[in-house]
Amino acid sequence: MAGSRTGVAAGIALFALATLTACNLPATAGGDSGAPLPSDSTQQLASLKIAAAGPMTGYSRDRFGGDWIKQADGCDTRVDVLKAQGKEVKSKGCTVTSGKWISLYDGATVTSPHDLDIDHLVPEAESWRTGAAQWTQAQRVAFANDLDELVAVTAHSNRSKGDQPPPGYMPVQSEWCDYATHWIKVKAKYKLTISQAEHDALTQMLGACH
Template identity: 50%
Template sequence: MRAPLAVLSTAALLALTGCEIYPAPPSGDPGAATGNATLDDLTVARAASMRGYSRDHFPHWRDTGDNCDIRDSVLTRDGQKVRHRGCNVTGGTFYSVYDGKTVYKPADVDIDHMVPLANAWRSGAAKWTEAKRGEFANDLDTPQLVVATQATNRSKGDQDPSQWKPPRRESWCSYARDWIAVKAHWKLTVTTAEKMALADMLETCAS
């Protein structure tokens, strides 16, 4: 099971073949109590209106130089035996924790926003500046960007954990922790149903 991603200092940034690449976070399982404590700190509120929403308000897949972008950074960070042409990812082995499937072609991999952009809009991001929304959409310091199969990413859409859970039950614990970590870092709200679903998912964490 993939452990929840720890917040990385920007000083940990590495440069690889001209692209900005962030090292993989340390592994470890702090236990369900940690997740519950963070969950309790989140503000519960009704989902706000989608009025005015557009993905264009979240500038994403930021250019990192040499015709590469954040997607290449995530594939390099999370893949195995990754091959590059310059800093563009051309091959490797990519594991989708949501459904336990392995993908070998970068073109067949989606990079999922753990907290979808539309969900963020409903839970506080509508009030942000566009610059801040861009930081959120390209966030490599929290578990916000995740390798996923196209099927699971598109099945998830903009749904929260009360509406969609990864088909692989073994990933529920890490998924809930990561969702909570992102929402806590960005001070986004959760609905009552969302909080209850997260609590249920945390129950699957090993004691």
């Protein structure tokens, strides 16, 4: 579920990104946030390690940073997500005023940025259970601000999602393909593990791709 994050010093962002790169984890926000082709997703899914989820011991939202970080353009992560994922987006400086967004969880069309949450597609709690507990704080902050990992969705659908992987949560069927390809992309990018039930649900959702 999305947090109420605000901009913080650019130095924190640069430190997080530099640390992430130094540890050979993927670069973060600002990269291509488009989903891979379904065939690529099938290959990525096959590469993921199947393992039991770890415990939640030590987890808190603060382990992923409390606020959105400032990106290279001077705006915070929320603004960059709105600009990247919307169509006909209008803004004044770092304030997005209008646009058109399709909510990944319920397929709803949204025209006001005020009606959108910026959510972590792979919830922070889910990442903790599947690998992030072993990361440094800087790596977790970078993950929490990665445009590949963030989606603009309706507040209502975000509230109902929770922190479960498929099949514990699955979006409306019309969004199965996009949801699965994005989920797999993030899990593969960060080398997070999946359960057998998760693998099977993702395979089912990829069947909706044409």
